[in-house]
Amino acid sequence: MKAFxxxxxxxxxxxxxxxxxxxxxxxxxxxxxxxxxxLYPARGEVEKNLQRLKGKKGNGYRG
Incomplete structure:
Protein backbone atom coordinates (compact mmCIF):
# COMPACT_ATOMS: atom_id res chain seq x y z
CA MET A 1 0.00 0.00 0.00
CA LYS A 2 2.87 2.37 0.77
CA ALA A 3 4.02 2.48 -2.87
CA PHE A 4 0.48 3.16 -4.06
CA LEU A 39 -6.16 16.02 3.76
CA TYR A 40 -9.01 16.95 6.12
CA PRO A 41 -10.79 15.61 8.11
CA ALA A 42 -7.97 13.17 8.91
CA ARG A 43 -5.44 16.03 9.00
CA GLY A 44 -7.26 17.75 11.88
CA GLU A 45 -7.34 14.52 13.88
CA VAL A 46 -3.63 13.91 13.27
CA GLU A 47 -2.65 17.48 14.19
CA LYS A 48 -4.64 17.25 17.43
CA ASN A 49 -3.10 13.90 18.34
CA LEU A 50 0.41 15.15 17.59
CA GLN A 51 -0.11 18.08 19.96
CA ARG A 52 -1.09 15.64 22.71
CA LEU A 53 1.82 13.32 21.96
CA LYS A 54 4.30 16.14 22.12
CA GLY A 55 2.83 17.38 25.39
CA LYS A 56 1.78 20.83 24.17
CA LYS A 57 -1.57 20.60 25.93
CA GLY A 58 -0.11 19.19 29.12
CA ASN A 59 -2.67 16.37 29.33
CA GLY A 60 -0.58 13.54 27.90
CA TYR A 61 -1.69 11.22 25.12
CA ARG A 62 -5.11 9.60 25.28
CA GLY A 63 -5.46 8.25 21.73
Missing part, protein backbone atom coordinates in the same frame (compact mmCIF):
# COMPACT_ATOMS: atom_id res chain seq x y z
CA UNK A 5 -0.67 5.72 -1.48
CA UNK A 6 2.09 6.70 0.96
CA UNK A 7 -0.01 9.36 2.73
CA UNK A 8 -2.77 6.91 3.60
CA UNK A 9 -0.20 4.25 4.53
CA UNK A 10 1.48 6.59 7.02
CA UNK A 11 -1.87 7.68 8.45
CA UNK A 12 -3.03 4.10 9.02
CA UNK A 13 0.39 3.09 10.32
CA UNK A 14 0.06 5.85 12.92
CA UNK A 15 -3.35 4.54 13.96
CA UNK A 16 -1.98 1.00 14.29
CA UNK A 17 0.97 2.21 16.35
CA UNK A 18 -1.39 4.04 18.72
CA UNK A 19 -2.93 0.66 19.49
CA UNK A 20 0.51 -0.82 20.08
CA UNK A 21 1.55 2.04 22.35
CA UNK A 22 4.52 3.09 20.18
CA UNK A 23 4.55 6.84 20.87
CA UNK A 24 7.68 7.61 18.83
CA UNK A 25 6.44 5.53 15.91
CA UNK A 26 3.09 7.34 15.95
CA UNK A 27 4.80 10.73 15.91
CA UNK A 28 7.01 9.72 12.97
CA UNK A 29 4.15 8.22 10.94
CA UNK A 30 1.82 11.17 11.57
CA UNK A 31 4.51 13.74 10.78
CA UNK A 32 5.27 11.93 7.54
CA UNK A 33 1.57 11.93 6.60
CA UNK A 34 1.33 15.68 7.29
CA UNK A 35 4.45 16.46 5.26
CA UNK A 36 2.90 14.58 2.34
CA UNK A 37 -0.23 16.75 2.51
CA UNK A 38 -2.71 14.57 4.42
Missing amino acids: NPVAADYWLGIALVGLGDKLGVIQAYQSALIQQL
Whole structure:
Protein backbone atom coordinates (compact mmCIF):
# COMPACT_ATOMS: atom_id res chain seq x y z
CA MET A 1 0.00 0.00 0.00
CA LYS A 2 2.87 2.37 0.77
CA ALA A 3 4.02 2.48 -2.87
CA PHE A 4 0.48 3.16 -4.06
CA ASN A 5 -0.67 5.72 -1.48
CA PRO A 6 2.09 6.70 0.96
CA VAL A 7 -0.01 9.36 2.73
CA ALA A 8 -2.77 6.91 3.60
CA ALA A 9 -0.20 4.25 4.53
CA ASP A 10 1.48 6.59 7.02
CA TYR A 11 -1.87 7.68 8.45
CA TRP A 12 -3.03 4.10 9.02
CA LEU A 13 0.39 3.09 10.32
CA GLY A 14 0.06 5.85 12.92
CA ILE A 15 -3.35 4.54 13.96
CA ALA A 16 -1.98 1.00 14.29
CA LEU A 17 0.97 2.21 16.35
CA VAL A 18 -1.39 4.04 18.72
CA GLY A 19 -2.93 0.66 19.49
CA LEU A 20 0.51 -0.82 20.08
CA GLY A 21 1.55 2.04 22.35
CA ASP A 22 4.52 3.09 20.18
CA LYS A 23 4.55 6.84 20.87
CA LEU A 24 7.68 7.61 18.83
CA GLY A 25 6.44 5.53 15.91
CA VAL A 26 3.09 7.34 15.95
CA ILE A 27 4.80 10.73 15.91
CA GLN A 28 7.01 9.72 12.97
CA ALA A 29 4.15 8.22 10.94
CA TYR A 30 1.82 11.17 11.57
CA GLN A 31 4.51 13.74 10.78
CA SER A 32 5.27 11.93 7.54
CA ALA A 33 1.57 11.93 6.60
CA LEU A 34 1.33 15.68 7.29
CA ILE A 35 4.45 16.46 5.26
CA GLN A 36 2.90 14.58 2.34
CA GLN A 37 -0.23 16.75 2.51
CA LEU A 38 -2.71 14.57 4.42
CA LEU A 39 -6.16 16.02 3.76
CA TYR A 40 -9.01 16.95 6.12
CA PRO A 41 -10.79 15.61 8.11
CA ALA A 42 -7.97 13.17 8.91
CA ARG A 43 -5.44 16.03 9.00
CA GLY A 44 -7.26 17.75 11.88
CA GLU A 45 -7.34 14.52 13.88
CA VAL A 46 -3.63 13.91 13.27
CA GLU A 47 -2.65 17.48 14.19
CA LYS A 48 -4.64 17.25 17.43
CA ASN A 49 -3.10 13.90 18.34
CA LEU A 50 0.41 15.15 17.59
CA GLN A 51 -0.11 18.08 19.96
CA ARG A 52 -1.09 15.64 22.71
CA LEU A 53 1.82 13.32 21.96
CA LYS A 54 4.30 16.14 22.12
CA GLY A 55 2.83 17.38 25.39
CA LYS A 56 1.78 20.83 24.17
CA LYS A 57 -1.57 20.60 25.93
CA GLY A 58 -0.11 19.19 29.12
CA ASN A 59 -2.67 16.37 29.33
CA GLY A 60 -0.58 13.54 27.90
CA TYR A 61 -1.69 11.22 25.12
CA ARG A 62 -5.11 9.60 25.28
CA GLY A 63 -5.46 8.25 21.73
